[in-house]
Amino acid sequence: MTQPALSIKDLDVTLGGLPVVRGLDLHARAGEFVSILGPSGSGKSTTFGVLTGEVSADRGDVRITGDALHGGRSRVAYMPQRDALLPWRTVLNNLTLGLEVRGTKRAAAREKVRPLLEPFGLEGFENRYPAQLSGGMRQRAALLRTVAQEQPLLLLDEPFGALDALTRSQMQGWLENMWEKYRWTVVLITHDVREALFLSDRVYVFSPRPARVAAEIVVDFPRPRTQALFADPRFAALEAELLQQLTRA
Amino acid sequence: MPRPGVVLPPLVLVALLLAIWEIYAATIGPGADVLPTPSRVAQQGWADRENLLANTWPTLRATVIGLALSVAVGFGFAVLVDLSGLARRAVLPVLVVSQTLPLVALAPLVIVWFGFGQFPKILLIVFVNFFSTTLSFVEGFRSADPDSVALLRSMGAGRWRVFRTVRLPSALPYFMAGLRIAITYSVVSAIFAEYAGAEAGLGVYMQFAKNTFRTDLVLAAVFVTASLTLILFALSYLIERIALPWAFLVRAGEAS
Ligand SMILES: Nc1ncnc2c1ncn2[C@@H]1O[C@H](COP(=O)(O)OP(=O)(O)OP(=O)(O)O)[C@@H](O)[C@H]1O
Numbered sequence: 405m406t407q408p409a410l411s412i413k414d415l416d417v418t419l420g421g422l423p424v425v426r427g428l429d430l431h432a433r434a435g436e437f438v439s440i441l442g443p444s445g446s447g448k449s450t451t452f453g454v455l456t457g458e459v460s461a462d463r464g465d466v467r468i469t470g471d472a473l474h475g476g477r478s479r480v481a482y483m484p485q486r487d488a489l490l491p492w493r494t495v496l497n498n499l500t501l502g503l504e505v506r507g508t509k510r511a512a513a514r515e516k517v518r519p520l521l522e523p524f525g526l527e528g529f530e531n532r533y534p535a536q537l538s539g540g541m542r543q544r545a546a547l548l549r550t551v552a553q554e555q556p557l558l559l560l561d562e563p564f565g566a567l568d569a570l571t572r573s574q575m576q577g578w579l580e581n582m583w584e585k586y587r588w589t590v591v592l593i594t595h596d597v598r599e600a601l602f603l604s605d606r607v608y609v610f611s612p613r614p615a616r617v618a619a620e621i622v623v624d625f626p627r628p629r630t631q632a633l634f635a636d637p638r639f640a641a642l643e644a645e646l647l648q649q650l651t652r653a
Numbered sequence: 654m655p656r657p658g659v660v661l662p663p664l665v666l667v668a669l670l671l672a673i674w675e676i677y678a679a680t681i682g683p684g685a686d687v688l689p690t691p692s693r694v695a696q697q698g699w700a701d702r703e704n705l706l707a708n709t710w711p712t713l714r715a716t717v718i719g720l721a722l723s724v725a726v727g728f729g730f731a732v733l734v735d736l737s738g739l740a741r742r743a744v745l746p747v748l749v750v751s752q753t754l755p756l757v758a759l760a761p762l763v764i765v766w767f768g769f770g771q772f773p774k775i776l777l778i779v780f781v782n783f784f785s786t787t788l789s790f791v792e793g794f795r796s797a798d799p800d801s802v803a804l805l806r807s808m809g810a811g812r813w814r815v816f817r818t819v820r821l822p823s824a825l826p827y828f829m830a831g832l833r834i835a836i837t838y839s840v841v842s843a844i845f846a847e848y849a850g851a852e853a854g855l856g857v858y859m860q861f862a863k864n865t866f867r868t869d870l871v872l873a874a875v876f877v878t879a880s881l882t883l884i885l886f887a888l889s890y891l892i893e894r895i896a897l898p899w900a901f902l903v904r905a906g907e908a909s
């Protein structure tokens with residue numbers, strides 16, 4: 405068996421004396437779409453913080469494609485809870501940001517990003533500023549900025565949390581499509597049970613703080629998935645089960 | 654460009670006030686030696702334009718150099734305060750105390766120490782301004798979005814990279830606001846320093862005109878001073894428009 409893209413074993417994190425994560429075990433296989441559901445303030449973003457290097461763990465074994473986190477370059481591409489597009493950079497320059505910080509020259513970074521503009525629905529907007537984009541476009545731009553970094557692991561922290569219901573469901577459908585095409589390894593944090601089920605191969609449910617895995621559910625609906633899935637009775641059954649796990653957790 | 658709805662009302666008001674002044678001074682006023690009409694001020698100011706202009710340049714030069722130095726010093730302090738907690742605790746109280754020193758007493762002393770040239774003027778301008786420019790940069794650095802900083806760090810960015818890619822650009826709109834405050838104070842400070850003693854400048858001109866009972870020329874110099882401030886002010890907007898086009902979009906987005 406090949407190395408999992410991400411493996412977290414027995415992770416403990418304490419922030420300001422507060423136990424935030426205790427004994428967390430979690431993994432994601434290469435090309436797998438994994439979601440994390442959990443109560444607010446349970447330690448989901450903190451877990452991402454460990455992976456991005458923002459937060460240091462008390463103990464635990466964290467590996468990305470088999471190698472320990474410590475030292476060396478960042479091997480995750482992270483999308484924060486808000487899109488965090490830099491308002492003074494044009495869309496194109498926001499998209500190349502990750503590549504630039506990681507050492508690619510701007511011209512080369514642009515060449516890499518350009519072919520992605522069309523599938524991400526941003527063609528013709530590359531010279532605009534983020535303030536000139538709609539909410540959905542901003543989110544797609546933030547996602548493009550994330551995948552353009554070509555890292556083995558994508559970390560998406562509530563990417564659609566701020567969108568209105570209609571735009572959100574469009575974005576979910578679009579992301580499902582894109583994932584089918586590119587098969588990134590994704591870990592997605594969300595509060596939306598249906599979003600988690602619609603997009604994921606597997607869903608983790610976190611306990612309230614301190615976070616550990618309270619439940620793990622395999623979602624094996626065939627792909628490509630469409631809106632029709634929402635009408636599937638098995639979908640409703642899983643949704644009910646997840647909701648129950650969440651409230652019990 | 655500013656809309657007519659913004660520019661027109663103050664212009665009309667100024668025109669109205671000038672008209673009232675003109676009529677009052679020409680009819681029941683105390684006489685041209687005490688209160689000249691605006692038209693006389695304009696006329697006499699124009700007649701003495703060479704002299705007036707010759708005294709405008711030193712003031713303008715001191716103001717611009719003083720402004721540039723205020724910004725540079727403010728930037729330096731702000732970076733220091735931003736990077737080091739120790740510097741913040743050491744520097745900020747001293748800056749606050751510096752602002753409590755009375756300028757009226759300080760200005761003549763600075764002239765005694767450094768003479769009648771441009772240097773004491775510039776020094777005074779920097780002294781008046783560096784506090785507010787420092788604070789505007791400090792506030793600007795602090796306004797940086799923590800999510801953007803976290804994003805940069807997740808890409809492996811170091812401290813310097815985060816600073817120049819996120820913190821510095823975040824500070825620029827705050828810096829422009831600080832600059833505009835500094836502009837108004839700079840021109841006034843320059844003239845104040847010249848009043849305390851200088852070889853040339855609008856302050857010197859005003860003092861000379863006053864001593865020879867030329868109230869019309871004093872007022873002409875006041876008019877030039879106000880125009881100077883307004884021009885620098887307008888220039889700051891132009892620079893912002895060109896250098897920070899995104900700032901207007903963000904503001905417009907927040908307004909709507
Ligand atoms: N620097 C810190 N010092 C102390 N406590 C912190 C710190 N950062 C976060 N916390 C606490 O850790 C807990 C977990 O925070 P975290 O952001 O990981 O939650 P989350 O699961 O992402 O929540 P949400 O769903 O609301 O985004 C919270 O209760 C928070 O108050």
Ligand SMILES: [Mg+2]
Nearest residue numbers: 448449450485
């Ligand atoms: Mg969170």
